[in-house]
Amino acid sequence: MNQLLKFKPILKEKVWGGEKLKNYLNKESELKNIGESWEISDVKENASVVSNGTLKGKDLKELILEHKSSLVGAKVYSKFRDKFPVLIKFVDAKKPLSVQVHPNDKLALKRHNSLGKTEMWYVMQADKEASIIVGFQKEVNSKTYLHHLKNKSLTDILNIDKVKKGDVYFIPTGTVHAIGAGVLFAEIQQTSDITYRIYDWDRPNSDGTYRELHTEEALEAIDYSAKESYKTNYTKQQNSSSEIVSCPYFTTNVLPLMGKIALNHSDKDSFVIYICVDGDVEFKYQNQVEKLKKGETILVPASIKELEIFSEKHSELLEVYIK
Structure with missing residues (x-):
């Protein structure tokens, strides 16, 4: 493949969604209460469509079937075949999301013929006093958990953190979690819904009904252990990629940028995704130039190893690939 790829966002209306994806990240839509913008997706019936260049109009599934390892890398293709392995989103919670949990690969395969859903969050903006729920305060068992669930006192045993811009949380499968009101974040996850x-x-809901709960299904999926801290600590270095999170499903680095730098991905057998979380950046590969504004995402195929990026002002990128 010989083209940097941008995609048309897939916007999702949610009962808990708000206006930040429009007002803060400039997503254009007539929808109200937009909760999610799926930036790069190979989820069934939600395949991202190319919005630039000679491949404009083709979807991600078509690209994988046609270009295979040239798009995703030989190692990645041998493992995931014709399924793009990560899903990139922006999420705006005007109201709190439900308390939820995702099954691991083994359980998801058995029950849904799907991958599990390990994910990470990078907070792009948070209202004053905004918070999230991640994990338990201390280790519990299923009996204690069910007692609090039945008595509507679940938050008594859950860990609640106040959050601010730049905070990162890694959410392995089995971790009970919920996004609180007033949080806007970028999400990197396995391709699973x-x-x-x-x-x-x-x-x-607006019609008086209630969304389905999955009490029984969740019992086997939940990790009842606890951690001392759930927030991911990381450091930044100007014009250099610094690792934030690395797991079998994705690696995410942070890249603060000012001026021009050359990128070389010869050490990777993988696609590389860049998510602009602040400022705006210009990507240049041969004669192709693509601008990336805050709230936009670009996919660099595995076959492209060298390119340049430039920013006139301080900007920040998340860099995502598979080791």
Whole structure:
């Protein structure tokens, strides 16, 4: 493949969604309460469509079937075949999301013929006092968990963190979690849409019905252990990629940028995705120039090893690939 790829966002209306994806990240839509913008997706019936260059109009599934390892890398293709392995989103929670958990690969395969859903969040903006739920305060068992769930006191045993711009949380499968009101973040995850909804704050839909809960399904999926801290610590270095999170499903680096730098991905047998979380950046490969503004994403095929990026002002990118 010989082209940097941009895609048309897939916007999702949600009961908990807001206006930040429009107002803060300039997503254009007539939808109200937009909760998610799927930036790069190979989820069934939600394949991202190319928005630039000679491949404009083709979707990600078509590209994989046609270009295979040239797009994703030989190692990645041998493992995931014709399934693009990561899903990139921006998420705006005007209201709290449901408390939920995702199954691991083994359980997801058995029940849904799907991958599990390990994910990470990078907070792009947070209102004052905004918070998230991640994991338990201390180790519990299923009996204690069910007691609190039944008595609507689940938050008594869950870990709640206040968050701010730049905070990162890695959410392995089995981790109980929820995004609180007022948080806008970038999400990198396995290509899966399997979610077990545990508690939805007893809020009705517009028609008076309630969203389905998955109490029984969640019991086997939950990791009942606890950590001392759930927030990921990392450092930044100007004009250099620094690792934030690395797992079998994805590696994410942070790249603060000012001026021009050359990138060389000869050490990677993988595609590389760049997510602009602040400022704006210009990508140049041969005669192709692509601009990336805050809230936009670009995919560098595995066959492209060298390119340049430039920013007139301080900008920040997340760099995602598979080791």
